Amino acid sequence: MDAGLxxxxxxxxxxxxxxxxxxxxLEKEAxxxxxxxxxxQTPHPAALGSALTHPNITTDYSEALLELITPxxxxxSSALGYLDELHRYVYAHIGSERLxxxxxxxxxxxxxxxxxxxxxRSNIGRMKTLxxxxxxxxxxxxxxxxxxxxxxxxxxxxxxxxxxxxxxxxESLQSFKSARSMDLIRNFQRNSxxxxxxxxxSPAVCGTFLEGRDHQLMQLPSGALYLPGATSLRMSSxxxxxxxxxxxxxxANSLQQYIGDLxxxxxxxxxxxxxxxxxxxxxxxxxxxxxxxxxNEFYGLIRPKSVAGRGERPTQALGARGVEYIELxxxxxxxxxxxxISRDTAHFLEVFALHCLLRDSPLFDAxxxxxLPRNQQAMVERGRDPALLLESDAGSHYFRDMAxxxxxxxxxxxxxLDAAHQTQAYSVAVTQQVMKLKExxxxxxxxxxxxxxxxxxxxxxxAMACANKTRDYFSARPLAxxxxxxxxxxxxxxxxxxxxxxDEPEQNSDFGEFITNYFNQPLVYQH
Numbered sequence: 001m002d003a004g005l006x007x008x009x010x011x012x013x014x015x016x017x018x019x020x021x022x023x024x025x026l027e028k029e030a031x032x033x034x035x036x037x038x039x040x041q042t043p044h045p046a047a048l049g050s051a052l053t054h055p056n057i058t059t060d061y062s063e064a065l066l067e068l069i070t071p072x073x074x075x076x077s078s079a080l081g082y083l084d085e086l087h088r089y090v091y092a093h094i095g096s097e098r099l100x101x102x103x104x105x106x107x108x109x110x111x112x113x114x115x116x117x118x119x120x121r122s123n124i125g126r127m128k129t130l131x132x133x134x135x136x137x138x139x140x141x142x143x144x145x146x147x148x149x150x151x152x153x154x155x156x157x158x159x160x161x162x163x164x165x166x167x168x169x170x171e172s173l174q175s176f177k178s179a180r181s182m183d184l185i186r187n188f189q190r191n192s193x194x195x196x197x198x199x200x201x202s203p204a205v206c207g208t209f210l211e212g213r214d215h216q217l218m219q220l221p222s223g224a225l226y227l228p229g230a231t232s233l234r235m236s237s238x239x240x241x242x243x244x245x246x247x248x249x250x251x252a253n254s255l256q257q258y259i260g261d262l263x264x265x266x267x268x269x270x271x272x273x274x275x276x277x278x279x280x281x282x283x284x285x286x287x288x289x290x291x292x293x294x295x296n297e298f299y300g301l302i303r304p305k306s307v308a309g310r311g312e313r314p315t316q317a318l319g320a321r322g323v324e325y326i327e328l329x330x331x332x333x334x335x336x337x338x339x340x341i342s343r344d345t346a347h348f349l350e351v352f353a354l355h356c357l358l359r360d361s362p363l364f365d366a367x368x369x370x371x372l373p374r375n376q377q378a379m380v381e382r383g384r385d386p387a388l389l390l391e392s393d394a395g396s397h398y399f400r401d402m403a404x405x406x407x408x409x410x411x412x413x414x415x416x417l418d419a420a421h422q423t424q425a426y427s428v429a430v431t432q433q434v435m436k437l438k439e440x441x442x443x444x445x446x447x448x449x450x451x452x453x454x455x456x457x458x459x460x461x462x463a464m465a466c467a468n469k470t471r472d473y474f475s476a477r478p479l480a481x482x483x484x485x486x487x488x489x490x491x492x493x494x495x496x497x498x499x500x501x502x503d504e505p506e507q508n509s510d511f512g513e514f515i516t517n518y519f520n521q522p523l524v525y526q527h
Contacts, residue, residue: 019417019421030147046495048066083339102463116129134287153350175322193376200234204224313518313521343425407434
């Protein structure tokens, strides 16, 4: 066992109650599709409220890509319960449409038939849509139909105070939390290949998704494209990747370096984007011609987060207040689960995050950073290949040997979380992943290919059947009247908030000046 992990578990196993008060939240994306499986061309339903101001129901890249957001919750059960209620509310208000339950889309027309998310006439709303227009120019709009789940987790101050005492650290508590959160992120980046193996569920795509693009996938008679050992093509180079991002190095050696690397990327012009132009005539077509338009364009597997105020950039929030929580971003939608994520997966992600926090986390050198995307691409393309080798500081090793060692370290972490929450759910979750390592057929990616094989190897038929089954599941369980009325009031309040926002002078000022002011706000690093 890693020396740092052994040291931290020594005190934490005596104080497991310090982990009580953990918070977790989910952000679940899902495409709206029509009864035939085509991407919905309808606007965001008014009954769902304003996509700009609703706290729980919004859109992501495309107008058809719903995003359901839970508040921070005290337990896995309450987080999943809240997500369940959001689904039941949505299904009551989208008519004959379905939510696509796979990460990779199907039945896509031309790029111009993929509608950009709309957020109203305020400057902040216009900027959000402009950002998505820029993404379409840079990556193609098909990328705006990929969906996943983000799992947010934070640890309570009771835990952080004991951790700080164990480390004999004399910094401010927030400075300690931020520094150790970056330790967590580096370890997550080193070991995220394992999550891609056990949680990946996108080994195949519809042929329309890659129409006109070069790729190395194999074609099935149905027209579906796949790789036999693939785990998560969503997280491959077929997803939100391009030459600009592949050359971008955002280093998590410290919060200050992470902030600085992102800030530099949104201020450094990139020649191909300069060639596109920022305006056509008087109309903006992208926010800027930099490597990144805004920080969120950097498509990392994990992000440090601090709740940003309106108009505040993510790096400003991090610099001013430090890391408040961690966003885990590499989770595919599970098409076999109505919510897109299972209870076991949620518990396992918390074990994984705590392990990353407790373990020793050396700083990255240039080679260590360069190794991360190579391991990621190998895993998403060939993760179920028993001969797969991954790289580490000590050289190349069989993936299965590295995974076995990792699982051995995860189990005592799970036992501490079990003790903290008076459950066995965390240990059970780790045991589930052990079984997937022993039997790759149990992984989500293998199960998707097996289900496709039962239906003429057709990705669309499999995915549409999952979408219909999930729609029936939620439609058969309408919300209680009191809860339904409460959600209706929230939607109506969000529309009122939108109208109030759009009447503010700042939101009606010159749009170019608004963008300039957004980027000219000072970046102050305090943690």
